Amino acid sequence: MPASSLAPTPFQPEQPSEPAPEDRPVLVLDFGGQYSQLIARRVREARVYSELVSHRLAPEEISRRNPAALILSGGPASVYAEGAPLADPGVFELGVPTLGICYGMQLMARELGGRVEANDVSEYGKADVSLDGSAALFHDLSPEQVVWMSHRDSVTAPPTGARVTASSETTPIAAFEDPDRGLYGVQFHPEVVHTPQGQRILESFLYDVAGAPPAWTPAAVIEEQVERIRAQVGSERVICGLSGGVDSAVAALLVHKAVGDQLTCVFVDHGLLRENEAEQVVETFGHHFHVPLVSVDARERFLSRLAGVSEPEEKRAIVGEEFIRVFEEEARRLGDVRFLVQGTLYSDVIESGGDVGVAAKIKSHHNVGGLPADMRMELVEPLRSLFKDEVRRVGEQLGLPERMVWRHPFPGPGLAIRIIGDVTEERLAILRAADAILLEEVRRAGLYRELWQCFAVLPAVRSVGVQGDERTYAYPVVIRAVTSEDAMTADWARLPSELLDTIAGRIVNEVQGVNRVALDLTSKPPATIEWE
Template sequence: MSGPHASSDHLVTDSTAATEFVEESAVDVEAPSAVDEVVVLDFGGQYSQLIARRVRECGVYSELLPHHVGVEEVRRRKPKGLILSGGPASVYAEGAPRLDPELLELGIPVLGICYGMQLIARELGGRVEGAEVGEFGRSDLTVLEPGRLLAGTPAEQTCWMSHRDTVFSAPPGFTALASSTASPVAAIESQERDIYGIQFHPEVVHTPYGQHVLTTFLEDICGLDRSWSAASIVEEQIERIRAQVGDGRVICGLSGGVDSSVAALLVHRAVGDQLTCVFVDHGLMRKNEGEQVISAFRDHFKVPLVAVDAEERFLAKLKGVTEPEAKRKVIGAEFIRVFEEEAAKLSGAKFLVQGTLYSDVIESGGGTGAATIKSHHNVGGLPEDLEFELVEPLRALFKDEVRAVGAELGLPERLVWRQPFPGPGLAIRVVGGEATKERLDVLRDADAILQDEIRQAGLYRELWQSFCVLPDVRTVGVQGDERTYGYVVVIRAVTSDDAMTADWARLPYDLLEQIASRMINELREVNRVVLDITSKPPGTIEWE
C-alpha cells in the first residue's frame, strides 16, 4: 500500500489532511551545560514527544528536533545517541519525510521506531512494503533472537503497534530480532554498525517492556549515565530568562493553573519585580478560582499582580460563536488584546510569559508532518500582529516535569497537583452552543459539585482530569410530579501519564450516584447526568 494513508504511525484518524507547520514547532532548546544528550528526530508522529519524555524518565536529557534540521545541526549538538521517531507517512509516498544517510554515519548509536525503523530498513537495503492488513493497537510479539536491544525481555510479550507498511526482510548485515502478528520483522539490529530498529512503540504504556528497551538502548548501548533530573532545569532556565529579558519589563498572563504558575515563579525568580502578572478573569473559570489565584500570588508569593475583570468583554466576543476552534481563537486573540492594554500601562513591557508545554505545541501541529488535533489558544490561537516577544520557559517540558519544577520552586502542593484546565476555560466545555452566562453558571456549579465529591473520595490525585461538560441539549424529566426540560451534564474523568493517551476512569458507582444526586437536587436547570466512557484515542480528553 502506498500514498498518504499507508501510515506507519497513523495515530490520529479523524484529523484533517496534511498541514504545513513552522519549523520552530518542534521544540529547540539547548541542552543544559555539561549534560549528555540524546536527540530525537521527529518524523511527524503524534507520539514523538513521548519518546523524549520516556528518555528523560530514564535520567537522560533528550530533545525533540524536526527531522529536517540537517546532519550538521545534529553533529553540532554532539549527542550520545539518536532516535528516529514514528510518523504518519508511508516511506514510499511522494513527499514523505526521508532519512539523510549521513545520520547513520555519525559514529553514535541509532534507534529507529516504527516509521524510523522502516526508513533505516529501506535506506540500507531491506524490504519494506504495504501489508495486506494494518496492525493497530496491542499485538503479540515473539522474540526470535534478543541480541543487545531486546536482552532481558521475555520470548513472548505484548506490544503496541500502529502501522500499515511492514518490514518483510532485514537489511544485509542486520539480525531480525522479533516478529509480531502482522510484522514478519518487528525488530532489527546491527551491532557492528550500532544501528537498531523496532516496529512497535516502546514509548506508550501499552508496551509493558518498552521502558526496559529504551533503558537498554540508553545505558547498555549508548553508555549514558542517568544523571539528569527535571529539577536541574530551574537554574538553567533562570539564566536563559535573564539573558533574554535583560532589564526589560515582563508581563505574564496568569491563569492560576500549574503551567502559568510555574512559569510566573520561574520568571519572578529570574528578574524579580521586572515581572508583573496579569490575571484576567474572563468569566470562564471554575467556581471561586479567581479569588484563590489573586490571594496566592499577591499574599503568599508577593508577586506584582494586576487583576482585570473582563467577563462582559469576553462574553460579548463569544456571542454567537459555537464552533470550538473559533472559540479558542477568539479567546486567544482577546487575551492578547487585554495584555497589550495592560502592558501599555506598565511603561512598555515588551515580553510576554506563557506557560506553553510540549503537549500544547504538538497538538497545535507541533511537528513537521504532524496533524493538527486542536489549536491551543497560546499556540495556534495567537494573533499574527502579536506585539510581544514570548518568554516560554516550559515549552520543552512535560506536565510531570513542570510539577517537579513547581515543587522545587516552593509552589504549594494543592497548586502543583491541580488538574489541567484548558486556557479557553469553560467556554470549550459548553459544547455545540454559545457560551452564555447562564450556561457557564450551570456548568460552573456542576463542576464544583464534581470536584468536591472527587476530593472527598480521595481520588483527585489519582485522576489526570475530572470535569463536567454541558452539551447544547435539553431532555425531558420528572421532578416533583412535574415535567421538566433541563440540561444534561456529562461527567468526564480520565487517567493518564502524559495526556497523549488516556483511559476513562472507573469511578465507583456509589460515588457516581452521589454526584448525580447532588447535581439534580441542587441545580434546578439540570435533570440528567451521564458518564463519558471514551478513551483517548479515539476521543480527546476535552470534548472540544
C-alpha cells in the first residue's frame, strides 16, 4: 500500500459502504515458485486485495470466490515433468482474466494448444526484451525493457488463438495474449525489483484488463475488519494478549475500535522481553489510548516452566501454552469471556503450513501452531489476511506511536528463542543488555528503519578471551541483522564496519559475561531469520 493511500478517511460504519475488496479478490495460484508470496504482495501494493491459494483449488471453488482475476505463479519444475503441479484445465474456461508468470505461462500454453520445450541455453538473471506497444500489458511502456528471467524451458508455440507480444534474444516467445479469452502470459518475473517496470505491468493487468479498483487501503481494511469483528463478537466480552509488538497492538486497537470497553487487554510480563518494553506497553495502552488493561507479572511462572528446556519447538509450545493459560485465568477473573484476540499475520499462516496448502511448515508460531488443543476461547484474528507492512500502515492510520509501529518483529516466545539452550535469569540479563546496546547504536546510526530485524543471539557455548590481562571463559554474542520485505526471504544486512566496531566494543566492555561478538552473514534461505 503506497504512502499516498494513508490520508485519513473518516470511518462511518453506519453509512452504506461499497463492497469490500475481499469480495472480489485476485487469487494467486501457487505452483511452488519462490516468488509466489511476493506476487500477492505486489498486487496489494497496487491497492488490490489478493490471496495466495493452492493450485489444487477446483474451478468450482474459484468461481464461488468470484475473483476479479487469477494469477498463476512460477514453479520449480518443468510443466511436462512427472508429478509437476498442474491446474484443472477448467480454470481457463471460467472467463476470469488470467495472467501466467513463468511456469504459469508455460502451463497455460501447454494446456491450451501451445508447446513447451527445454532450451539449449538457460536464461537466468537480467535480460533485454522487445515489447509490442499495442499489447494490453505493455501499452504505456517503451518497447525495449530490462526484465528478470529464471527459466530453462520456454514456450515454443503460443496457445491457440494467442499472439506473441514480447521476445528476447534467446526467448522468441517472452509474452503472449488472447484478449478475447482474457488470457495473458509473461515468461519473466514482473513481481521482482529487478524488472524495473514490473509493477506497471502488473497494474496494467489489474486495472486495465481485470478492472480491479485500487480500493485496498488502510482505511478500507479498518472499516472491513471493524465490521467483521462486530459480527463475530456481538455483545460478548473479549480479551487480548498484548506483547508489545506492532501486530498485537494493531489487533487490539482494531478490536477496541469495534467493540470499545467489551475488550480488556492483558499484558503478560513473562520475563522474556527486551529492556524497558513492559513499561512502554503499559504507558501506550493504559495511558495514551485508555484501553482497559491488566498487567500480569508472570516472570517466575514462565522461567520455571522453561527451566532445563533447550529444544526450540518445546520452548515455543511451553510459552504458547502458558500464555493461553494466563489469559484464561484472567478471563475467569473478568467473568464470562468467550473471545481471545491474536495478532496472527498472513505470513504466519503461510509459514505454519495453513490455508494455502502448498507452503511447507517452517516452524510453529505460538499464535498459529502452538496453541493448546483444549483452549476454551474462540480466536479473533483481525490481521490474519495482512502482511507486516500492511499492518504498519493500518497502525499509522489508527494513531499508534511511531516507535511501536516500526518496532522490529519480535517473536512470541521472546528472548527464549534467542537464547540457545537453557533460559536462565543470568543469560536473560546478558542478552537483554547486549541487545539494548545493539539497537541503541543502530538507531543512532539512522539505520533502524532500513532493517527488517536486528537483534542479538546468545549461543550455548563459551569461548576463551583476555580481558584486563586475565584469561576469561565467557559467552559470545551473535549479531543478526537482515533486510526484507515480508520475512519470506531475507538478506543479511551490510552494516558499516565502523558501526559494527562500536557495537562490538560496547558489548564486550559493558556486558559482564561476554568476551566475543560475532556477525551472522547468512541469508534466508538457507537460514531462517531467528536462530530457533
